[in-house]
Amino acid sequence: MNLTLKIWRQKNANVKGGMETYKVENISPDSSFLEMLDILNDQLINEGKEPVAFDHDCREGICGMCSLQINGEPHGPGRGITTCQLHMRKFRDGDTIYIEPFRAKAFPVIKDLVVDRTAFDRIQHAGGYISVNTSGNTQDANAIPVEKEKADKAFDAATCIGCGACVAACKNASAMLFTSAKVSQFALLPQGRIEATERVQNMVKQMDLEGFGNCTNTGACEIECPKGISLENIARMNREYLKASVK
């Protein structure tokens, strides 16, 4: 396949960026989107130019490191997948493809397509854990049975990969879907209930401090989320938050 790429280039956080046009040829439809960028980069290096910086690591759809706004959509066309799982057969020979970084005030650009998503980590530091000693004196794992349905729901919430697509998809750049997934995972398990009040308050407070926008229930986050994290989690977090503020 031969393609025209319009890619956002930006040297670092302090300078202005802009779109550049590149051409790639002979791309196999079986290549992944990131392999296509590897080929572009090899080409740029051979021409003595600077390759395009982009984030990625596992290339298996699980680490959450890859990002990219492709033709206006986080992780590109296709539902329930990350950019590293997007394959070139989803495009047509001769296509022009727009590639930009995830855009949000709380995700500043580091270089080209790489953004800083550490705001997510700081939300987690604020309460994304259960206060248990790590020194091996815990009770037997089967001492507290957990309803299968709740365990499955907690698991579903826990599968969030922290990629930030929800933020990039949201017109308000809200981090509600991400934060609610974390809050839900713990709220659904008996082990996490004890600190539930403080957890939700602290995490929501940190989320606001980081400069994420408000949630106006548009639902774009759920549509673009590669892991199918459901809006149900936002509703659960709102309930948890309300409970916490009433107390």
Next chain:
Amino acid sequence: MATLDSKAPQGSLADKWTNHKNNIRLVNPANKRKIDVIVVGTGLAGGSAAATLAELGYNVKAFCYQDSPRRAHSIAAQGGINAAKNYQGDGDSVYRLFYDTIKGGDYRSREANVYRLAEVSANIIDQCVAQGVPFARDYGGLLDNRSFGGVLVSRTFYAKGQTGQQLLLGAYSAMNRQIAKGKIAMYNRHEMLDVVLVDGKARGIIARNLITGEIERHSAHAVVIASGGYGNVFFLSTNAMGSNATAAWKIHKRGAYFANPCYTQIHPTCIPVHGEQQSKLTLMSESLRNDGRIWVPKKLEDAQAVREGKLKPTDIPEEDRDYYLERRYPSFGNLVPRDVASRAAKERCDAGYGIMNNSTKEGVFLDFASAIERYGNEQAHIQGIHNPSKEKITALGEEVIASKYGNLFDMYQQITDDNPYKTPMKIYPAVHYTMGGIWVDYNLMTTVPGLYSIGEANFSDHGANRLGASALMQGLADGYFVLPYTIGDYLADDIRTGPIPTDTPEFDEAEKNVTEGIQRLINNKGKHSVDYFHKKLGHIMWNKVGMARNARGLTEAIKEIAELREQFWKEVNIPGTADEFNQELEKAGRVADFLELGELFARDALERNESCGGHYREEYQTEEGEARRDDENYTYVAAWEYTGKPSEAILHKEDLKFENVELKTRSYK
């Protein structure tokens, strides 16, 4: 040749760890606050170690090259984690887990370590559940188990096909709690590029801030390397793109011995290479072999027709299929261990029966048709459907398969554009896990005082082959339960040392070493990209140091790798500068280290004149083509000492003593 002391404690196997814990020195809580520990790596091993060390009271500095500890490569582990809980009441015990692990490792691991691993395994599950790790549960609310990798009990705990993700998020949450308290200082997007020794002891590291390019000095009373495995020396592997050997290799250059580099696991069920543009390989969980049957066409002309797309696998009748694992290993069938299954696939493809329609022609079928039919009939029976149509049976069967393996089937379809419910999956072995690594003693300390290594980065518990679901177990055992205690024994001497200054000649020298290395790379301005060299190295490794090795190929590989390394240093081209975010520069440093490690790897394989586990030397096989071990001469750990050139490394041996198990030939016939 010097022999190495494992420092395994005396006494009966079952008492060793308890006795050891009772006898090692402790650091009192007030003194722990005066002690700093650096942990390089935040995967299961490093993440759990950092959290626990902080919990105990030490000041921890943790490092990872990703933007968040949560993205460490451990996140990708699919299948599960073993523990001797015997919740299923099927006869499991600490001894049985110990025995399976020793045997599975082809009797090339240390008894005392493996026993300790089995002993603490049950604790890991308790710990993780308390942290909110959502393991699979049954309808009674209790934890569920599955069986894995050919063992005879159900001891594998899992969270769908995403066990590594959930365990890592558990360790990460434990870290978060300590980061919030200020007990862990987290340095993400930082790469450790050298270790600093003062008076022969590890006292700090040199790291590069990957965003700004700044070179930083960090000091501590001890340094722990938890940087994962080096499978990417093959270029294509199931590892994350950034997985690398740099931290391990740099400490090797400073005196830590590197053990058994040639022990590499080739996993049998990966998606085959699609072509030259490929950047990495994807694993399909081993659990698929519980239901999938592996075959290739019996006739050469059918195999060719399949490759050319003229014949569909579903059109090949039963009698023209070669279910070669079932044929060769009737008692274990498709569930033979990974090394055996991988070699059998290679044997068939080498003989011309491979089914992939690309340049490599390497691939075999993993077929679910029989399972779909079996489950379909079962379901029809359960649901009281009499005389079900063939379509109905298929539909019912597919539902069962989807509930068991749905996410894996989706992933397969995403990558290959084939529907595995309708046509057999195509699979082929791929580089997956490295059993070799930094040599450590029973305390997990390397040959350098104050320098520790845990998780996949060390060589310790798996021997020549790793059974499924045991790497996660080892990473968490090391990090939560072993290192945090054994390190106290060493640190007890440091309570009066005070903070380690970084403005000393040792730090100057190490920083200069790092800066010069970077300048040399960046100023080179040759004509090839880093990937160009990495791919070449990968080809040599796969073809001559891969699934089957022989003396001639290995000798050639040693020479070719040395030549390639020389060419690299002349011709590599890294655009940009050193004082900015520069991904090519990051890659270049890692590939430079792989180019040295690869050579030692081949040399280790050449030295070991036997076949065992993941190391298969063609000269040492039985008449039936099975691996032939040589216990007489090779029951040892090969630990290499760096002397300036990988080819001149000095071999040290740790003799392995088996006091509790009898060495037997592994047979799966």
